[in-house]
Amino acid sequence: MFSRRIFKILAIVLALGGLGYGGRQGARYYRKNLAAPRGGEVVYREDCMRCHGPVGQGVAGKSDEPLVGEKSAAALGRYVRNEMPEDDPGSLSLADSNAAAEYIHKAFYSAEARARNHPPRIELAHLTVRQYRESLSDLLGSLRRTTSTAEAGGLSANYREKKDKDAPTKDFLKRIDPVIDFDFGNKPPEQGTNAEQFFINWTGSLIVPDTGEYEFRITTPNGARLYVNPPDNGSEKNALIDLWVGSGVSRTVQAPLFLLGGRSYPLKVEFFKFKDKTAGMKLEWRPPGGAWTVIPAESLSPKFSSFVDVIDVSMPPDDSSIGYERGVSVSREWTESVAKGALQVSAHLGGRLFEYAGTKAEAADRGEKLKSFCLRFAQLAYRRPLADAQKADIARIFAEGVAPEIAAKRALIFTLSSPYFLYPGIGPQDDYAIASRLALTLWDSIPDETLLKAAAAGSLHDEKQVRLQAQRMMKDTRAKSKLRDFLHHWLHVEEGAEIAKDQKEYPGFDQGVVMDLRTSLDLFSESVVWSEASDYRQLLLSDTLLMNDRLAKFYGQKIAPGSGFQPVKMDADQRAGVLTHPYVLATFSYTKSSSPIHRGVFVTRNILGRMLKPPPMAIAFMDDKFDPSFTMREKVTELTSKPACQSCHVTINPLGFSFERFDAVGRVRATDNKKPVDASSDYTTTDGNVIKLTGARDVAMHAADSPAGQAGFVRNLFHSLAKQPPAAYSPELLGQLTDKFRADKFHVRNLAVEVAVVVALRPSSAQPPQLNR
Structure with missing residues (x-):
């Protein structure tokens, strides 16, 4: 039998030689058309590994790029058959090409293989710039009652007149003005009223879409004041623009103000005309990166909003090297920015410390009251009840022998510099951790009172309850801002x-x-x-x-x-x-x-x-x-x-x-x-x-x-909400979320809820960095 087999091989070789298929060409023909199929791993080892390396990592000087991509196994098989091996393309049989492609795809080429071979993990991360600002604002806002609105449509306007010098002012018109852009000329706002002397008060809220520095300007020949987010409902000293002394000549004055997006701010405009030849008033803004325009009705509301605490501290940009922002880089600039933010909050609260603590500067028990306030502040900042060691840290600061108000400021700075505030992923993995992850995922902020109550009741280990909380949170303007x-x-x-x-x-x-x-x-x-x-x-x-x-x-x-x-x-x-x-x-x-x-x-x-x-070379388009x-x-x-x-x-x-x-x-x-x-x-x-x-x-x-396009959208949304890759939670998670997205008729908000539920219920093993307790 052995001799007969040798005879057949010799006959084939001689025949091929006679047909002109000698040497390498004959071997190529035999391998492609006559050889028995080999397993995919064997094909790769014998024909591919010399250029691509044992695990597709690439070989210097031959094929530097790693074998990774997104083609299906079938598409990869067609490519291998037509283009590989590079030194002899098209030499592999159909069976060997498909077997090699199947092996490559499963071993290291596909996204699933890469996740399996190098499983990503949930990385310890500090608050991103956006999360830091949002958390500080909500932390300070949680110390008092607040109201906000998303109901747009203009400002509430109250028109008043004064018939003569000694007469009292009298209301003659109340309405909603969509915008403030009026040129009354030498006429009154309404026929039959006094054109020489009248007043207008516009009140309501400014609805801000994006975070950044906004510029405001008013143009008028008359007297006017503009208040945006005043802390005290608008006393004269807190006017953003003060043109109360009219000149009769049209003037334009502008002023900047840093604001957080997705929030509404109290807004008030006071205007008066007194014997000027003409009257007119225009209120404009320039949003971040935008152009000057009259503030539109969709950014104005006749409803009242509370003062919003905005801590405007310059911070270095977050790391975005993998396509989305993450709080993974700790630099000197970041550390200094955090310190400045803590100092700014301490100064911001300084004038109202006694009020928040429920005491007075001369009270004998002010030290205990201030300490109790600082403990409550730390509990809100750490997003959970304090451990005994954390309480002792605050008590130690008040035991240093300084005035209670100075100790309180030091305690506030200590709290906002602590990893328990800056790194939300550390600490026990309990209901409070779930509440914290929910708040960060959907709001980029701290848990609200409802979430903290649910955590205290121990109800957040129930997936149904977590989903209900997430659905509630999606109705908040902060969720709209994050989306x-x-x-x-x-x-x-x-x-x-x-x-x-x-x-x-x-x-x-x-x-x-x-x-x-x-x-x-x-x-x-x-x-x-x-x-x-x-x-x-x-x-x-x-x-x-x-x-x-x-x-x-x-x-x-x-x-x-x-x-x-x-x-x-x-x-x-x-x-x-x-x-x-x-x-x-x-x-x-x-x-x-x-x-x-x-x-x-x-x-x-x-x-x-x-x-x-990345392109192999940069080519400029000239x-x-x-x-x-x-x-x-x-x-x-x-x-x-x-x-x-x-x-x-x-x-x-x-x-x-x-x-x-x-x-x-x-x-x-x-x-x-x-x-x-x-x-x-x-x-x-x-x-x-x-x-x-x-x-x-x-x-x-x-x-x-496209399934790939749908999965890409899911991946992008997951990155934006969780600041982590889906594969860090499970190699199958992206596919599972995409299937659910498809079954749910591609409902974007429901997808955000599902992402929040997954992230919230996934425990973290992150440990606190050694900064301070």
Whole structure:
């Protein structure tokens, strides 16, 4: 039998030689067509490992990049069959190619394999900048009764007149004014009243969408004062702008104020006219990174809000190296910022310490009362009842022989410098820890009274009770603010803050238009997320844009004049949700032209959830180096034609080209450089299937149905809420959450609740760092 087998092999070899398949070529033919199939691990070891390393880590000088990616095993098999081994592509049989791909995919290529081989863990993290500011504000707010509002629509206005010098003032009109932008000229606000002398008081709340420094300005020839978030309901000394002495000449004065987003602040404007020739009043603001505009009705409320404690301390930015903000870096600057924040809080409370402690400066028991207050403050800051050692720390400070009020300030500074405040993950893993994780996940803040009561009752180990708490918390404006923060991160909204376009190419596209586009995007995305359906797919598929007068004029649409932002139905074959929103399109464009590369990278990573490796070399886009007759598509095709570029641009370019019907400001166009726009492409999915794209709508429909895109959205939301990777909780968690998301008809708010429940009920083994007790 053995001799017969040898004879067959010799016969095959001789036959191959006779046909011209000698040496290496003959071996290649035999391996591909005649050899028995090998196991995947064997194929990898014999044909792949020399270039890719034992576990796909790469080999210097041969294949430096690790074997990781997102292709399915089937798609990877097709790639291996056609492109591998690099020194002899196409030499593997179909069976060996598929076996090698299956082994590579399961052993180290896929996300699941990477999580299994290098399981991430829940990292110990300090409060992020946002969490620090929100926690301090709510900590200070918890010391007193507070009220807030989200009911927008304008300010309550009280108009009064004075008939003559000795007559009392008399109310003649009460109403809601949507905005403060009046030019009365030489006439009274209402016919039949005194035009020479009248007063107006506007009161209510300012609803602030985003955190940052806001600038306010008033323009008037008369007398006026502006109060924003005054601590005492607005005494004259706390006016942000004081123009009470009228001059008869129009003046404009502005002032800055740092505010936290997602909150409402008390606002009051006092105005009077006395024998001036004309009367008028305008109240404007410039939000962070925005343009001056009259404060709109959607940012004003006639309802009262309490003073909000805002600690404005400059802090170094959080680490965002893996795509989302984490509190993992401890630097000298961070330590100094924390110390400054503690000192600022101590000074902030200093004038009201006796009031909060329920005592007076001359009281004999003021020391005990102040100590009791500091213990209560520490309990709120640490998010749980104090351990005996923690109580002893506070008592020790009061036993140092200094005046009680000085001891109290030291105790406050000590508390806010403690790891038990700065590192919420440390300490016993009990109901209070669950309450803390819930508050951080949905509010970026400390637990409220309801959560602390539930923790004290021991009810938070019950998943049903945790879910009920999370659903309650989602109704809070702080949850809305956090989801807004996520949407901004997902859509790279902050990158568009400095959008600037060539005015010769795009006249009229100024900062006012940019600001309105950002408002339009925010209103649209929030209208979807906070609707009853809260359907993620509508973020991608809606054919509606929200426009005001300025945007309607610029983009050639018609709306009722003066109606504010209104939904405008667009061509469904062209527009597709956030993907074709002009703000997003303008963000990912050059000053004079579109940018298929920037748009394609954004869609690849953020919308379709696909990986992109860093480019092997940085190539600058120099427009003047191309044939002047080229379209942008032709320029990008030429720029990225090298094989080293194509490994990524085979994915990026088809997606980017699909948006070429939109220019650099997001307007629909039919031509580019006097040539018809070609927005069609063949796009290869992660499963290796090729689909035909004819424009942005096709990309949106594919993204809405793509399992990878759906999982990418879930992953992004998890990162934003938890500040941890899903795999740190379980290798299967991302898939489980995505399946639940799909079964729940892609309900975004419900997904946020599920993320909060998972994070809250997952214990942490983190231990306190050695800073102080």
